[in-house]
Amino acid sequence: MSSNYDQQIDLQNVVPGATAVLKLSYFATFDKIHLNLSGGLTKAHIGRIEGKANGVTFFVDDGSLIGVRDAYHGLFVDDSVLTIDFTEPNTRGGAAAQYLSAVPRNLLASLVFEIEIKAAAPGGSVMKAEAEYREPTPNPFILRRKDFNVPLPNVGENDIMLPVAINGGLIKRIWLHAPNVTAVELRTNATPRIRAKKASIEFAQKRNRLVPQAGIVVLDFIMDGNMMNMLNTAGVNECLLRLTTSAADTLKCYIDYVDDMKRLA
Template identity: 30%
Template sequence: MRKEKLVNFQNIAPGQTAILTCPLGPTYERIKINLTGGLLISMITNIVGKINDKPFFTVTGNDLLAENLYEGRSNPTNLLLLDFTRMNAKSSGSKMGATAQTSEMLLTCIPSALLQKLTFEITLAATAPAGCSMTALAQINDPTKNPMVLKKLYSAGAFPYAQDNDIPLAVGMAGAVIKKMFVHQSNYGPAWATSTAYTVGQLVTDGSNLYQCTTAGTSASSGAGPTGTGTGIVDGTAQWAYVSAAGSISYMQVRNAGVIIWEGAPADAQGDQTDYGKVTQAGLTVFDFDLQGFRDKWLNTAVTNNVFLRLTTTGGPFNWRLYQDIVDPVQR
């Protein structure tokens, strides 16, 4: 294993988009970006990886953190970890016989020898501290001719009511081999709790409503927490403001050509994922086709004509961000 510092890192400043340009030649397995000078991953509003100036990997700092923690990776809040390996990969069947486990682990790493340009654009919030900085270290391997790479596709939407809601996936020539899908709830807050210290800006859910802390303090030792739809809602020494109603997912399905190929409540998915060493994250729902490490079980929407997610919601709205982790030819 080799590790190199990536030195071409430009325009690192609050409110700006920093650009990391990666040297061509090696295969990039992981890139660790250390955040210094008080910079935190929550202050990274967007990360866009580009191959030959075309986006292939999009995610926010907070969402990347939640997904890494779900995978069981160590990810402190002063680190951006971009991991293109498959640590749980198993040997897979092929026309030539079983594949080697090592080749499966490196299947989705970035083959920069096949590229003309590889960059990552990292946007810092305007509230990031002055004088903050970033340094990047890459875990690399020898050049490869393997043309596949992990891509992360982003979309977002909202379900305003309690009902069955469908998210169609690209199929046929526009389809892809999907490894995982991450559904982040934008209007999510953990359940309100008694005798808990809250800071300004924190979100909680109480009943079917979402509240934001406007005055830091400790919640009441008894009672039901904030209620109503106003501002200045007193709760112990803390105060809250109503943000919106907030729905939740009660049931999930994946349908392929009219056939249900996966279904269950979020708790069912989380139970399976825990069995395979994944770590449940608040506000995150995962469709994981790579739990067992076999790529034979990935969802291939390129060979069908109708695939969609059906999310049944209670309450509303349910605002979401969806990331599809796909395995795709690097030049597509």
């Protein structure tokens, strides 16, 4: 646990069919945010979550998927608690690596999370926010999670070009939500980085005590805890992701970057 654990009271508009707004005002370094759900409210009722630093979106996810990510990491999952975790607890190199992408609120003018509550949520829905945080830090890096959707129309190979150069960055992992993917190839500047079947990727993850989840392929560049293995797409001109599928599919992709806050503009 972090050195401080406290309720965050500025949480407004917890209403079915609305967007709840959580404002974090403590000048601290936020490691984890816990959203406690009750009154019939469940993770299935939580849709898109957006974190905004100085008004700029830096983090996106979905309430139904955050628990899946925790399960992949082998972390305890509670059906009534939705945790947004910015740390990397299994990394090597001590605190500097472990907390590399925690959010330094002290360096921001504002830090807000917008949480979609679906209209199907019950009228008595309750959400309370708590946070684990530490003293202010000069560390300017944060976890930046981006998402995109793309069709995979071909039975067989489907090619996707990932952002590079000024639009690229240091990638910890890529979450590929597409149940029909059977193999993955990743090339940077035409050089193969990954060429493996889904089963081989999952075998390597299990060897590192990770828990592959149904319907997702994770390209985890730091699965052994070594932050030096992050994929740097800022330093290449081309990054090709080739997905082999057993049937036509639609990809929902999330990319986790470690990014400098100066790029939030």
